[in-house]
Amino acid sequence: MSAGLLQQMLIGALLGLSVYLPLRCGQLSLATPGFFAIGGTVAALLSTRIPAFAGTGATSPLPALLLEMGLGGLLAALLAWAIGGTVLRLRGIYLAIATIALVEILRVITLNLPFTGGALGIFGIPQPFATASGYAGFTLVLLALVCWLCARLEQLRLGRAMAAIRDDELAATCVGIDTAAVKLNAFVLSALLAGLTGALAAHFLNSWNAKVGSFDASITTLAFVVFGGSRTWLGPVIGGLVLTALPELLRPVGDLRLIVFGLVILLGPVLFPQGLITPQALQGLGHGLVGLGQQLRGYGHQLLERANGPRRP
Amino acid sequence: MTGIFRLQRRTELSARTGLGGRRLSALSLALLGSALALGGCGGPDPEQLPVNLSQGVPLGAVLAMSGNANVYGQDQNTGLSLALAELNGKGGINGKPLALKIEDSGSDEPGANAAFTLQINRGVLALIGPTLSQQAFSADPIAQRRRVPVVAPSNTATGIPEIGHFISRVSAQSSVIAPLSIARALQLNPGIRRAAVFYAQDDAYSSAETTIFQQALTAKGLKPVTVQRTQLNDQDFQTQITAALQQKPDLVVLSLQAVDGGNMIRQLRELGYKGAIVVGNGMNTPNIYPICQKYCDGILIAQAYSPELKSPANSAFLRRFQASQGGAIPPQLTAQAWTALQVLAEALQRLDRRQSLQQRNLAEARQALMAEILSGTYQTPLGEIRFTPEGEVIQKNFFVAQVRMDPSGKSGRFALLP
């Protein structure tokens, strides 16, 4: 597997997490590609229009990338915060459609703005990393950080409130959870994550255009979560990684490639209704890790004993 | 180690609360670990090894064979397969056959990047593709950084060869082709006064070409009376057409892809438009015949390829095409794809004669091949072509043709205007 593909998979995993966050509290928001597009557009504009962001060296400066990611994420989060109060009153499929409409509106705006390059988009985006491995390393660290935060979040009051809303919104209200605020928080976090991922993706893709945020992308990112599992953060990560890699890994099948891909998407939910990763499976994995830890400890003791052996009188 | 110990102690608690935060953090630490491991890959650099000729002379193509641009990729695939048969039939590269691997890029940028990377890692000497200009802006920089020659068979946007030294194209830009058809239309109908312009706003080719068309019209003193925008997914153009017809145009200029354009022509005629129609380069394919059928008759088209060109190269191409596709007329994209492979093959032949490919390492061979591509002159189905030092194509012949449909309205031809 090439580092370029790995990078694409990691972006998929981050986007999966962005869809997962609102879904964690039962909100089916498909706005992720729209926020992703915003982040990318911010990064593309800043790094191609402002010389300081491109830098003078062979690669553009890393702080510029971090700043773009921050700004892209922030702009997306601001938009989410501004409209969240209104759209999050919608439920289920109605919220899904409203967010798809939002993605389409953003796409048309990007297409029509005088400074975003129209259909061709913005190109010649400078590179903060010289190689795809550089990107993949950076993105892995980012993904690990986001995963750690998601895992922490599930322990925090906010995370537990989110889960409570998903299970039974009425009951959650009754126990005093401010459901509107919790949902808004999740929505804003989702936008923030999609926005900063977009800023990173724009550099990696060298060019950025309005097509990035489309209906197709909305559905694909949703498939990441459903396929991987929507009950723990590891589900969308695995879903994003696997479904992004699959069309590439299926190249040896030739003309049947996308037919097999379709078959996997069709059979995935049928065979694994909870997704590939369920809390139970994770529990098993966790026990596995603990087991591994015990074994390692065993080896450690043996090693220590051997190492210390000769010194014993 | 301590992390794992603590993990064990917390297991019971985690089991109760469902998801153990710390254990999960450990998982994310594992992710981080693999990030660090990623830096440590090694091995000999394949680019410093000799070119691998065991399967033939390795070349790659990346085409949009799935997704909404699939029909272009399909046309290009035909051109490459036919050219490969022709070139290998004539002995390949001085006796060594060409080994061309064609990969699908889908119709988006990540797909093009993945396919480019895959081909480059396979050790190809040069790449043909990608199909769409948007994909080129995304994938070509990868080839440029890895110093792999690219010959683009269909990118017409401004700024493609400027991506870098290793990027060239055989597809001429709209800026050189489009004005010809306007000039010819005015020559045929000197009375034209009012031009209406249509283009697909979310399509890179259409929006680039319409700018050229509009400039050409304005230069002739025919500032468009209306400019109508469509979207790639649109199929019903009644709104745009009736709005335009209110301005009583006597010339309609279309920059649309083949399917939209064919539908547009049919709907224009059905809604009563009688004047002249000039269409852009994107409709230079017989794929439009079944769409606008009898209504295609009489439209003027600017061509970068004419099936009616009399030359040995075009005859060879036409012979192969008609044998495989049953007497049909080749689309421009097919001819351009053939041309791209022909250019690469001829440059490789010259390079190999100078010093055998076997004696070069991959990086050297790629570098030398690029110089060789740019220095040659090629007799192709498109006519004679060569390149500027930047890799922009210089094409000797452009054409303006008029579509003549046969009485059944099912097929026709692009009759060259003298």
Place this chain on the structure above:
Amino acid sequence: MDLIQLLLNGLSLGAVYALFALGYTLVFSVLGVINFSHGAVFTLGAYFTYLLIGGQAGANGLLAGLQLPFALPFALALPLAGLASALVALLIERVAFRPLRRRGADSLLALISSLGAGVILVNLIQLLMGAESYAIPIGTLGALPAALSLGGAQVRTVQVLLLAISVLLLVVLSVWLEGSRSGKALQAVSEDPVTAQLLGIDSDAMIRLAFGISGFLAGVSGGLVGLSVSIAGPYFGISYGLKALGVLVLGGLGSVPGAMLGGLIIGLAEAFVPAAWSGWKDAVAYGFLFLILVLRPQGLLGKPQATKV
């Protein structure tokens, strides 16, 4: 531009959206699930129609050059294509929906599995028939004029025909739903499958019926739209999917007359965007949808609904 012309333009656009949405909404009304394979079945219907009237497959698919030994008149080919599409829809129900329903799984899953079915169909069509576009011959409607004139405004005859047929289908569907035994049974299943089962209604059979009718409608509308515009390759129907989804929600999810109304309203909203702003057309359509959702989430004709996805 004068008002009649704008109305005609809107109805012309809307007729196609409405036609697409009728079958789409039927499955939703029964299962509460968006069937993402609907667009692909629509495409399939267009290809079936094309082949049945004697069309020939192009040179690029596995079926290169195939032509059926007979050529049916369009009026006969269309319902047959509808039936063939219905069979495919039943197959999709069997593979992508039923196993999930049996387990009482989250309806989000069926959305993704039906998406997978759509991906398979689209790529299968490309494998068999190539990526090229096909078209139903222009003379198929016989001697009808290409366009009609109404008070100086122009409209293509075929669009009027599409509108008329979609109204007709709507009436037939509504009469059947409201007036017949099986139609009422279907409604009962959509209201409450458990109670319906208790009342002795075979809900599985009813769901199959809904899929069959939905597939038939998809196939027939594919063939009809193919009469108006070319069959633009394997993604032909997919491109309508997004807008049709908006149409469903606008009219009220699961409401059959709502689908019709929603289609016409979106068509009109697009037609009323002035020419100078035609690049913003889609933003207007979706902005309008967004506004309706916020103001009246259940859609124009929908009943307020509990949390179905």
